[in-house]
Amino acid sequence: MPNAKTPLTRLDVVSIDGMRVLRLTSDKSYGNALHELVPVVPGQGSLLRWQWRLDQPLMAADLRTKDGDDAALKVCLLFDMPLEKLGVLERNVLRLARAASPEKLPAATLCYVWDHLYPANTELPNAFSPRLRFIVLDSGEKQLGQWIAHERDIVADFRRAFGHETDTTPPLIGIAVGADSDNTRSASLAYLGDLTLTFAPPQASSVPPVPVKQ
Secondary structure: OOOOOOEEEEEEEEOOOOEEEEEEEOOOEHHHHEEEEEOOOOOOOEEEEEEEEEEEEOOOOEEEEEOOOEEEEEEEEEEOOHHHHOOOHHHHHHHHHHHHHOOOOOOOOEEEEOOOOOOOOOOOOOOOOOOEEEEEEEOOOOOOOOEEEEEEEHHHHHHHHHOOOOOOOEEEEEEEEEEEOOOOEEEEEEEEEEEEEEOOOOOOOOOEEEEEEO
């Protein structure tokens, strides 16, 4: 977990392959770029799309352990899940964490990651907190340096990760992208672009795509 002395991951906009994209450079560091949203309950058909490219992976990472809890590329969805959906212990732990942290700590965060160790489609909890869960989308080194596009069904993925705790999808309150290598004391280099969120609300009306600012 990051502390006050942990350096920040460098996030900057660059031109590469004819595109303007976000470059994520980690070096024993931790950092996320958060795009807050007006709370919206995503309905069936709500989609998150993006493309990413990993050039330098984190070979020492192991998401199942605290010492290896790093990701060279991650895109995270933050949900405002009601505290009453949590067990008493987790509810109290989260309340204490919120009181001690200047950051917003949602009760449910789902992160898509590129990981070298676990195969694609692996779903697992964060080693530090079950309030954060990972879905591995890309794995290994065969596609290093290549752009890979993804499209994810927000509601289906939330139910996959947190459906054992709630039968409804809570409001989506933010999207974060980042990279961290503070636990493994290593370094990574990645790129991310064309991040777009399309809401299909529970109501009959539709909302056009919302580009996420970099």
